[in-house]
Amino acid sequence: MMSTTRIGAVAAAAGVVLALASCGGGGITNSGSGGGGDTKGDIILGMATPLSGSSAAIGPYMKNGAQLAVNEINDKGGVLGRKLKLVVEDEACDPKTAAAAAAKLVTEGTMVSVGGYCSSATLPTLSIFGKANIPMIIPAANSNDLLKGNNKNVFLLNGTGAQQAQAAVDFMKKSGAKAVALVDDNTSYSKDITTRTAEDAKGDASLKIATQQSVTAGESDYSAAVTAIMRANSDFVYWTGYYQEGGLIIKQLKAAGYKGKIMVADGSVDKQLITIAGQDNAQGVYATMTQTPQTIPGGDGWIAKYKAAFNADPGPYSTQSYDAVRVAAEAIKNAGSTDGTKVIKALEDINGFKIFSGNLKFTPEHTLTEGGFDILVVKGDQFVLNK
Amino acid sequence: MDVHYLLQLVLNGLFVGAFYGLVALGYSMVYGIIKLLNFAHGDIYMLGAFAGYTMLTIGAGALGGGSIVALVVILVIAMVLTGTVGLVLERVAYRPLRSAPRLSVLITAVGASFALEYGVAVGYGPNPRVYPVGFGNGAVDIFGARLTYAQLFMMLVALGLMIGLDMFIRRTRSGRAMRAISQDPKACLLMGINVDNVISRTFFIGSALAGAAGVMAGAYYGKVDFLMGFIIGLKAFTAAVIGGIGNLRGAVLGAIVLGLLESFGTALLGSEWRDVFAFGFLILFLTVRPTGLLGERVTERV
CATH class of the missing domain: 3.40.50.2300 (Response regulator)
Structure with a gap:
């Protein structure tokens, strides 16, 4: 099991390298027209979440929660004058599938990752997004193992283990x-x-x-x-x-x-x-x-909005995914760019942004200051x- | 250690062993007759569980909810269904390859296993299903150890099926034909036994027993999913090897021994060691005593 996981991770990492190589090629033409990175087109948010396998029930809750935030922000004109776009891939709560999903999200041009449910499946994606310098705002996965690598790009929006x-x-x-x-x-x-x-x-x-x-x-x-x-x-x-x-x-x-x-x-x-x-x-x-929306004071209005949009009840991690998108948008707005390094800096600087679990401020380890269990x-x- | 704790471990082992036994019998029967390790056998168990689930969900009202009688009726129908699937599987996947090298059939069996698993995943979706029946938590107290009525009922059904099979194999003409073929299929053909028919019958009976175990597992544990046959297939194989593969009483003995080994092994070492323990014994038996506890005939092996 261990060795196959590793092979999967290596293969995925190799895929990322290839993807980066091809992105680099595209980047030159981009900078020629745009000047200094991509400043045009949609801002792409990538989400890896289980849509099949043992935890398949969670995927739609997270996907819809994130989509609701994307719709709301786009209705107000988007961020930096650009529209947000959510891209979702299946991680199946399985490390190998998750690594492949992350590699795919990178090739699809993800600028901020807002996914991650099973911790064991999210672990191998850290370095894949990390190598591409993509900030990760993880709505659900919360094992302390995720923090062991001291990855600068990793932020946990859920209380930790x-x-x-x-x-x-x-x-x-x-x-x-x-x-x-x-x-x-x-x-x-x-x-x-x-x-x-x-x-x-x-x-x-x-x-x-x-x-x-x-x-x-x-x-x-x-x-x-x-x-x-x-x-x-x-x-x-x-x-x-x-x-x-x-x-x-x-x-x-x-x-x-x-x-x-x-x-x-x-x-x-x-x-x-x-x-x-x-x-x-x-x-x-x-x-x-x-x-969860059901337990948050004043969550009723939010539930109604969610129901109107998807004709379904919200579930676990709908609100966290909704917040992950809002936090991503806020950080991009403050950074004035989708550049990974600048967005990470902006995330570290966030202080008092209102999310469901309270006022957001990340600790130096990139976890919530208030756990909210x-x-x-x-x-x-x-x-x-x-x- | 006190007596009621030891007794509880024994009961746990016997209960799990009863399930292993029903599945191991099919493994052993098929191996005994055509020397094939039918890796799709665990998935027949899974099919049985899903057949029971489907009937209970659709016909729960008509059959009067989760009464014992309804459950027994469903058990019998599911056995016929899975038996038929076993029959078809043999006809479609194994019979055309009967004279092919043994490795080809083994690979086909693995393919058949995947086909059944993911066929069910397509039909029912990858999420687990829950049996719409539940047993109460009523239990008998045996010197301080606890056995629920549901467990007692399951073990009695398993015991009944095992005794029935033993009588069938030892007392009937069909049973005699099976035993004869396991010794020398060519000679049987010369003696006018319809070998193909007997092999079909073997698959039917073996698969029906696995299907019965599947329904019982679904009804007792409550949760069924398309991969549930994988581990129990391997465990049943282990049980069959411990008892002496090809030997039916050995398969049941092996299953009970495996159940007890797991029960006591996990009590000593912790539950995370359960599978290490079970498959460690598989390796031990394969190296030290490949003929198993009751296997005497030294035949050539795959």
């Missing part, structure tokens, strides 16, 4: 958990949260991590993990993977007679989790989640804000 873990630990303490079981699916995003949750919990004597389990995604039988959780006498289970396995684990925990609390991380916040677990089993399951709870067939 560290912030999510902190929110989780705070809630565990508040709800009086004694023995916590942490379960992840061994992917970058999921493992990041469990590791950090375990570290954060160390500081508190009343909160004990009773067991830590890693399961393999894509299987059906999680009885091994469930039995280990039951044996550790856990009264609080925190699942940090995605909704398919999450649903199965909740169902199997309940079948095994588990009576304690269950919480899931943002990758599992999807109605499918409730369907797979069974509505009865899912009642009262908590979730750590970044703000909410605790949701399952009521009926959906997640609602826990009060």
Whole structure:
């Protein structure tokens, strides 16, 4: 797996080099007419998001959210007198597919990337966009692994794994958990949260991590993990993977007679989790989640606009994708150019720009200063804000 | 370690082993008779799960919702359907290649596997589907270990199917013909046995069992997707090798052993080691005892 991923990344990188070579050729004619980079035509925003595969449900939410912002900005005359254009490619929540999608977005002339959902799939795209000097405003992917390379072009618009873990630990303490079981699916995003949750919990004597389990995604039988959780006498289970396995684990925990609390991380916040677990089993399951339009005060008007445009309900990461486009437009406007280096500088300088999660200002690591994680709870067939 | 914990691990192992067993039987039957590793077999399991899903979604009202009787009826229909698919698969993909080198058939089997997987992906879409039935969480307490009624029911059905197959193979003329062909197909032909018919029948029965396992997995776990047959196909193959491929009682024994190995292995090492453990044993058996636990005949292998 490791080696094929690497081959994929190398192939994609090679593709980028070729693409850059051909772009360079085109650039000369461009500068001849335009003078100093491209200053004409549409401003192209690229988005890699899952449209197939295990997380395919998320893609349309992100795509529509971004498109809504593009439409609104274009209706007001665009940016620097130019129209925005959104180009979407499928990343399938798979590193190889994502690398190919990123390479394609680069060849299609992406100036700012506003995509990225699965962290493990977003990781290989960092260097592909980085080599082309394209700023990335990542709306959803939030593993701290994304920050390890210190890539100057990478900005995270979602709370990070560290912030999510902190929110989780705070809630565990508040709800009086004694023995916590942490379960992840061994992917970058999921493992990041469990590791950090375990570290954060160390500081508190009343909160004990009773067991830590890693399961393999894509299987059906999680009885091994469930039995280990039951044996550790856990009264609080925190699942940090995605909704398919999450649903199965909740169902199997309940079948095994588990009576304690269950919480899931943002990758599992999807109605499918409730369907797979069974509505009865899912009642009262908590979730750590970044703000969704349904949970944001005053989000109703935005939901109505979204519905009018796409005849569908917004979902997880619709607002973040909407904000990613707005932040990109703001940075390009402030930079007065689509030049990668200038836009990155403008993004670092943004201070107090209003987005859904509050006033935007990036930390030196290019993450949000305010994390903005909410605790949701399952009521009926959906997640609602826990009060 | 306390008794109820050990017992719980045993029950977990037996339950998973029951599914492996139903799929491993088909693997082993086909290998025993035409020496083919039918890599599409796991996908027949997936087809069974989708057949059950389709019938439950369309006919849920007519069949009276998720009652046990409705589920058994659907199980039988799905078995006939997947059995037929197995039959067609053999006729279309394997029979024309019967005298071809063994590698060609093996490659065809891998191709057939992809064709089934992505055929379903095109038909049903790549997103997982959820069975519209659910079992309650009611359970029996066995010395402190817990087994839900649904699990108990599934294991009884699996046991019934296995015993039925064993009787069929050992007591009937058809069964005798199958055993004869597995020993010497040419001699059988000379003795007037319709070899093609028996091979078709073998595929039908093996695929029907996998289809039954698919419906049961769909009903119990709830979630089905087009790649669900891949891992269980490999696990069933492992079970068949552990038991001695070609030997039917061996396949069931191998499946139970594999289920228990996984259950105890993960309890000792952690759940992320489950597949490492299972396939590590496959390698161990292939190198140390390639004939498996119950395999005696030393035949040449692929």
